[in-house]
Amino acid sequence: MIGPKAFERRSGLIALACIILLRLSVISQDVAKIEGVVRDQLGAPVQGATVALRGKACEARTRTDENGRFQLQDLRINALECKLVVDARGFALYEEALRELLSREQPWQIKLAPASFNERVTVTASRIPARLGDTPQSLLTLSRSELETTAAPTLDDALRQIAGFSLFRRASSRTANPTAQGVSLRGVGASGASRALVLADGVPLNDPFGGWVYWGRVPSAAIERIEVLRGAASDLYGSSALGGVIQILTRRADKPAITLETSYGNERTGLASLFAGGRWSKWGIALAAEGFRTDGYILVDGRARGPVDTPAGSERFAFDLTLDRSFDERGRIFWRGSYFGEVRGNGTPLQTNQTRIRQLSGGINRRSSRSGEFDLRAYLNAQVYDQTFSAVAPDRRSEDLTRAQRSPSQSSGAILQWSKAFARHTLIAGSEVREVRGASDETAYAINQATSLVGTGGRQRTMSFFAEEIARLSSQIIVTAVARYDRWRNFDALRTTKQLARNVVTVEPFVERREAAVSPRLSALYRPSDRFAFFASAYRAFRAPTLNELYRSFRVGDVLTLANPDLRAERLVGGEAGASYTRARFVARSALFWSEIARPVANVTISVAPNLITRQRQNLGRTRARGLELDVEWRAGTHWAINGGYLLADATVISFPVNRALEGLRVPQVARHQFTVQTRYGTPSGFTFAAQARASSAQFDDDQNLFRLAPYFTMDLYAARKLRRKVEVFGAVENVFDARYDVGRTPIRTVGPPRLVRLGLRLTLSAR
Known part of the structure; x- marks a missing residue:
């Protein structure tokens, strides 16, 4: 017989087992529909997050709309065998068993935590998707939200958040001549030709003729994020990547979506940027457009300006249309057409320029578990650049036209890449071809x-091969070895001169030039724990002179710079070593770097007259840049985020046998100290506040270190408020304290932009 107490215990166990079996029976029933909302730590909706069911016989996927909502319908799955996975760029991966979620009332509220520094995915450092924590190079990312909360209306001004980013003569693309928009990183020296490569989805944006960058070519509403790789990267990207790579990654529309941002401010500064797109079955289409205009301001310092000085205004328009087709999980093919037009006034009535660029590009990505992944990009670019030059009287009351230039150019290229993972090894190999045709047709007055x-011009043709291996020797050690071979030649180059008074024509052909470069890299990363990482790299890099440097002369103010068809390629040897520390919401990263450039191209002074300084592009003997780089990121609680950066760059000329007087001088356009800090604050109610500040020590605008640009400090403010989930209003103030800092000395002092105040509206629509 069973006693009363034993009977009660057995009865309780039987009842509990029945409840469990009943619960399991309920859970194991087919689930027809699930829905929820994905939010960040501040309670703001997360748009575009991928929501998927994973597990045995669990195949369902969707994306969140602009309100963070998702819905999966018509499901026939067993909840016991499934888990819900939410993946969003910039956030940590969320995973939870579906049987646990079913105990809650729908719609489910899912909160995502910010991704740790180590978990962010990048593509620029290794040409394939990789975790940032596994990258032994100096790489920073700017997310879409970080770009939206900056007061800067142009991309180049937004990138000044990054210590080490610099343009020629501290100029902003709002008002500066485009030929002064050469970008450099980490103190290698800025010039009209960039020493850093700028890409948009893997396609070069650097001007094919001159190497400078038109920063308005990619509409801001279409930008998903930007990756900035500091340090030589010719091992993977060839010429122009002497100082690093800036890659703009654009948005893809996975469902019908529209984003519109518009603003207006003083100096009659207006901006309108649009992104619209969608996907139907396997086809997707995206349209992006942006218009910008400003009356600008008078560039010349108030104490030196005269009646001839006028505001340097600009207008530009960019248009981009992309069509793509996906092949399930196996790959994608896309076609893209873009147009860019720009008109500028350069500060006097007779000095103007304009640009028109048309580009076609496309690509295909194909994945296979057996053969690996293949990626092809191809592009065709045609453009025309027009500019006029003048000589301004010493009293700045009049000017005379001296030269009118037209520079047509065409470029085409293709990049083929293969990659495959083998156990602990990843292999990457590829080839790149490129051809540029360009000319400078001038009328002298x-x-x-x-x-x-x-008329002067020529052609440049390049062929390259590269190979990379990423070896995970253990869970703590990653070693990367890369090598690239580039060979190029300049040909069909000549100068034709016609003297109009005598009707005499002379033709001067230039000798065909061939060069080659080998760019190796060896990097290692050691991670003894989740918090600490140590890394080191050694590398070589190069930059071939552009057709502009070889064949086109120009004049700015009282400075005439002559071309030089005998220029040779710059060669860099360098290395870096550093460490990073990650803990919860705090990340600090520092690196020591060193590089020497043989035969750097510089504007060397050859004569000085009362109203004219003549310089010529020449290969110096050798320059050296060494210093310290420091980056800090801190998420202070759930509302605050603080980022800071510092660069110490000691850049000097260490050898120039032709002119020993330049040895020991500072490299022009390189500040010894740069400092940046950004603070962002956000609340669940939809209020956002951000402040950015940057400071720079003095630098020189010439090779002889005679024209000093004084130190400066500026601060920007941004505030936004969501009126509804789809509508946000914002205000932005750039250069809050109205600092009139030095931009250039030609030798007339030119100054930076005054305070700019804008008010704007941002509209976001998306289908559920």
């Missing part, structure tokens, strides 16, 4: 009368 016609 004296006393406003045409005196001669000069």
Whole structure:
């Protein structure tokens, strides 16, 4: 017999087992529909997050709309065998068993935590998706939200958040001549030709003729994020990547979506940026457009300006249309057409320029578990650049036209890449071809009368091969070895001159030039724990002179710079070593770097007259840049985020046998100290506040270190408020304290932009 107490215990166990079996029976029933909302730690909706069911016989996927909502319908799955996975860029991966979620009332509220520094995915450092924590190089990312909360209306001004990013003469693309928009990183020296490569989805944005960058070519509403790789990267990207790579990654529309941002401010500064797109079955389409205009301001310092000085205004328009087709999980093919037009006034009535660029590009990505992944990019670019030059009287009351230039150019290229993972090894190999044709057709004037016609130009053809291995020797050690071979030649180059008064034509052909470069890299990363990582790299890099440097002369103010068809490629040897520390919401990263550039191209002074300084592009003997780089990121609680950066760059000329007087001088356009800090604050109610500040020590605008640009400090403010989930209003103030800092000395002092105040609206629509 069973006693009363034993009977009660057995009865309780039987009842509990029945409840469990009943619960399991309920859970194991087919689930027809699930829905929920994905939010960040501040309670703001997360748009575009991938929501998927994973597990045995669990195949369902969708994306969240602009309100963070998702819905999966018509499901026939067993909840016991499934888990819900939410993946969003910039956030840590969320995973939870579906049987646990079913105990809650729908719609489910899912909160995502910010991704740790180590978990962020990048593609620029290794040409394939990789965790940032596994990258032994100096790489920073700017997310879409970080770009939206900056007061800067142009991309180049937004990138000044990064210590080490610099343009020629501290100029902003709002008002500066585009030929002064060469970008450099980490103190290698800024010039009209960039020493850093700028890409948009893997396609070069650097001007094919001159190497400078048109920062408005990619509409801001279409930008998903930007990755900035500091340090030589010719091992993977070839010429122009001497100082690093800046890659702009654009948005893809996975469902019908529209984003519109518009603003207006003083100096009649207006901006409108649009992104619209969607996907139907396997086809997707995306349209992006942006218009910008500003009356600008007078560039010349108030104490030196005269009646001839006028505001340097600009207008530009960019258009981009992309069509793509996906092949399930096996790959994608896309076609893209873009147009960019720009008109500028350069500060006097006779000095103007304009640009028109048309580009076609496309690509295909194909994945296979057996053969690996293949990626092909191809592009075709045609453009025309027009500019006029003048000589301004010493009293700045009048000017005379001296030269009118037209520079047509065409470029085409293709990049083929293969990659495959083998156990602990990943292999990457590829090839790249490129050809550029360009000319400078000039009409020279004296006393406003045409005196001669000069046409100069040529072609440049490049072929490259590269290979990379990423070896995970253990869970703590990653070693990367890369090598790239580039060979190029300059040919069909000549100068034709016609003296109009005598009707005499002379033709001067230039000798065909061939060069080659080998760019190896060896990097290692050691991670003894989740918090600490140590890394080191050694590398070589190069930069081939552009057709502009070889064949086109130009004049800015009282400075005439002559071309040089005998220029040779710059060669860099360098290395870096550093460490990072990660803990919860705090990340600190520091690196020591060193590099020497043989034969750097510089504008060397060859004569000085009362109203004219003549320089020529020449290969110096050798320059050296060494210093310290420091980056800090801190998420202070759930509302605050603070980022800071510091760069110490000691850049000097260490050898120039042709002119020993330049040895020991500072490299022009490189500040010894740069400092940046950004603070962002956000609340669940939809209020956002951000402040950015940057400071720079003095630098020089010339090779002889005679024209000093004084130190400066500026601060920007941004505030936004969501009126509804789809509508946000914002205000932005750039250069809050109205600092009139030095931008250039030609030798007339030119100054930076005054305070700019804008008010704007941002509209976001998306289908559920």
